[in-house]
Amino acid sequence: MAALVAVMIVVTVLRASSQDLVGAKFYRVLMAWLIFFVFAEGTIYYGVFKSILLAPPTAVIHRAMFYLEKGYLQINIASTMFRFISGFFIALTLAAPLGLLFGVYDKAYEWIAPASNFLRMTPPPAILPFAIIVFGIGEAPAVFVITVGCFFPIFLATMRGVREVETIHKEVVQTMGGDQMDVLKHVILPSALPSVMTGVRIGFGIGWLVLVASEIVAADSGLGFMIQGGRMRLDTPTVFVGMATICILGLTMDMFLKQLEKYVTVRKKGGGEYIYY
Amino acid sequence: MSFRAKLLALAVLIFAGLTINFSGPAFAGQEAFEKSGGPVDTWNRPIEKEFVVGKDIDPVHFVIGVAIAMVLLLVASNTFAKFVPVPLVRALTSVGLIVIVWEMVVYYKLVNQVLLPPPTTVIIKLQGHWAKGYLQIHILASLKRLFFAFFLAIATGVPLGFLIANFRKFSDYVDPLFNLMRVVPPPAWLPFAILWFGIGNPPSYFIIWLGAFFPILLNTISGIKDTQQIHIESIQTLGGSRMDVYARVMIPSAFPTIFTGIRIGFGIGWICLVTAELVAVDAGLGWMIEDARNLLDTPTVLGGMVVIMMFGIFFDTIFRAAEKEVVKWQ
Numbered sequence: 001m002a003a004l005v006a007v008m009i010v011v012t013v014l015r016a017s018s019q020d021l022v023g024a025k026f027y028r029v030l031m032a033w034l035i036f037f038v039f040a041e042g043t044i045y046y047g048v049f050k051s052i053l054l055a056p057p058t059a060v061i062h063r064a065m066f067y068l069e070k071g072y073l074q075i076n077i078a079s080t081m082f083r084f085i086s087g088f089f090i091a092l093t094l095a096a097p098l099g100l101l102f103g104v105y106d107k108a109y110e111w112i113a114p115a116s117n118f119l120r121m122t123p124p125p126a127i128l129p130f131a132i133i134v135f136g137i138g139e140a141p142a143v144f145v146i147t148v149g150c151f152f153p154i155f156l157a158t159m160r161g162v163r164e165v166e167t168i169h170k171e172v173v174q175t176m177g178g179d180q181m182d183v184l185k186h187v188i189l190p191s192a193l194p195s196v197m198t199g200v201r202i203g204f205g206i207g208w209l210v211l212v213a214s215e216i217v218a219a220d221s222g223l224g225f226m227i228q229g230g231r232m233r234l235d236t237p238t239v240f241v242g243m244a245t246i247c248i249l250g251l252t253m254d255m256f257l258k259q260l261e262k263y264v265t266v267r268k269k270g271g272g273e274y275i276y277y
Numbered sequence: 278m279s280f281r282a283k284l285l286a287l288a289v290l291i292f293a294g295l296t297i298n299f300s301g302p303a304f305a306g307q308e309a310f311e312k313s314g315g316p317v318d319t320w321n322r323p324i325e326k327e328f329v330v331g332k333d334i335d336p337v338h339f340v341i342g343v344a345i346a347m348v349l350l351l352v353a354s355n356t357f358a359k360f361v362p363v364p365l366v367r368a369l370t371s372v373g374l375i376v377i378v379w380e381m382v383v384y385y386k387l388v389n390q391v392l393l394p395p396p397t398t399v400i401i402k403l404q405g406h407w408a409k410g411y412l413q414i415h416i417l418a419s420l421k422r423l424f425f426a427f428f429l430a431i432a433t434g435v436p437l438g439f440l441i442a443n444f445r446k447f448s449d450y451v452d453p454l455f456n457l458m459r460v461v462p463p464p465a466w467l468p469f470a471i472l473w474f475g476i477g478n479p480p481s482y483f484i485i486w487l488g489a490f491f492p493i494l495l496n497t498i499s500g501i502k503d504t505q506q507i508h509i510e511s512i513q514t515l516g517g518s519r520m521d522v523y524a525r526v527m528i529p530s531a532f533p534t535i536f537t538g539i540r541i542g543f544g545i546g547w548i549c550l551v552t553a554e555l556v557a558v559d560a561g562l563g564w565m566i567e568d569a570r571n572l573l574d575t576p577t578v579l580g581g582m583v584v585i586m587m588f589g590i591f592f593d594t595i596f597r598a599a600e601k602e603v604v605k606w607q
Contacts, residue, residue, distance in 0.1 A: 230468065
């Protein structure tokens with residue numbers, strides 16, 4: 001803590017001595033973080049809060065190192081990621097082709113879209129108790145609920161993307177003598193792809209939220225389970241280690257998806273085609 | 278209705294929502310219900326009955342009735358196309374089809390009845406819960422909780438977003454902390470919230486607030502930052518003060534974006550409500566289905582899901598209609 005306060009003082013002095021060395025924004029952001037850490041550390045140290053209510057950062061780091069050493073954190077991360085990735089990819093492999101199919105055929109779209117708008121409104125966690133009855137505690141209910149949570153955003157976005165393809169583009173290919181497959185391959189897929197990616201990112205957000213919820217309720221391993229266990233043992237540092245890990249994993253995957261989205265949706269210069277094929 | 282009147286009405290609504298939660302009984306009939314001797318604790322579960330397929334409703338009649346209703350609906354939508362919204366009819370028909378298939382699958386014993394009770398059993402169960410007042414208690418508990426936290430999220434999110442968008446210094450200090458809170462999904466805060474606030478309403482308020490707050494905050498910020506500079510400058514040229522810029526230019530022009538944030542926030546708050554109720558409370562629809570799950574009372578689980586879904590659809594429809602009204606001038 002003394003080190004943090006020292007850094008604060010040094011940075012302030014540096015800023016006072018020359019405005020150019022430390023930018024205003026950088027200074028304020030750094031100060032906000034430092035104040036936060038000093039607050040968390042100091043309130044526990046001087047007994048303002050009980051130590052079960054707020055864990056000091058040093059204790060959290062200490063606990064994280066301990067778990068890493070024992071391999072406990074790695075096991076939980078592995079089972080969380082396994083669950084999430086399997087649920088997410090099941091949803092993707094179901095939702096994208098189905099969305100494409102129902103988007104292409106007008107009649108199918110007119111009947112499916114209103115019903116799926118209805119079904120979408122069930123919050124995924126509400127399916128959890130039912131999934132537990134059917135599948136029991138463990139991997140299956142969590143994977144099922146994550147699949148449901150990711151399915152509708154991807155499905156609806158794909159359908160919307162396919163529906164919004166401009167008719168004139170399709171007609172151009174048909175005029176050139178292309179058949180139905182050519183239209184699908186050269187027009188519908190490339191122009192629907194950005195919309196699909198948007199759906200994938202929304203689905204990712206909801207799936208990640210649902211994952212944690214289902215692990216808190218229905219799992220016997222994973223980060224959500226670890227947090228809940230920490231809560232039950234009044235072991236606040238563990239709760240914070242779990243939250244920080246979830247936060248870091250979520251941020252990493254979101255950054256990855258953002259890059260993928262950029263890569264997929266960038267147009268080739270001049271060619272008017274997409275890079276990906 | 279002028280814009281200012283709408284804004285005023287919204288503000289009154291928000292503060293009414295906040296105050297109602299702290300006053301009066303849970304619902305209108307509660308006192309009378311208590312006086313009549315019926316205990317109003319949520320542990321007053323209805324007595325378990327053995328459930329048998331089609332004990333009170335004949336499944337064959339039920340399927341035929343649903344089919345007839347579907348046909349009538351389709352005929353009506355073809356005949357009175359102007360008065361019956363087509364998407365609604367199609368959605369209802371698809372749902373009817375699902376219900377028929379579901380009923381028949383159970384009737385012909387293709388699946389285990391305990392795992393998937395048929396719609397008739399679910400309806401009988403829900404009707405029983407409604408008659409005992411059990412369902413109403415949970416619906417009201419959920420709605421009170423949802424609206425309190427949701428209005429709190431509006432009351433904090435919009436002013437904070439306004440401050441962050443307008444004052445650089447403030448935003449530089451506050452942004453890192455909000456970013457830190459934003460990237461942790463709300464359910465992950467749940468154990469922490471229980472540590473802080475105990476079991477009951479406060480942790481669920483916190484979780485729902487967290488879910489609804491960030492969409493509202495971010496949309497407010499982007500709405501206010503997107504205000505066209507020329508509008509601000511023109512009002513300044515006409516001699517408007519700083520307050521005029523805020524009240525007459527920024528807030529009206531950001532209002533549609535803010536409203537979109539409110540709608541998205543409500544959707545996420547709705548998910549968070551159910552999550553919080555599965556873990557941290559002792560009443561509410563989420564608690565009802567979790568409790569029924571513990572008792573292996575599958576009809577109530579499915580019935581609760583249907584009720585939750587219907588409320589979700591209801592609120593979503595209202596918010597979309599209101600949003601259309603708000604952005605009409607754009």
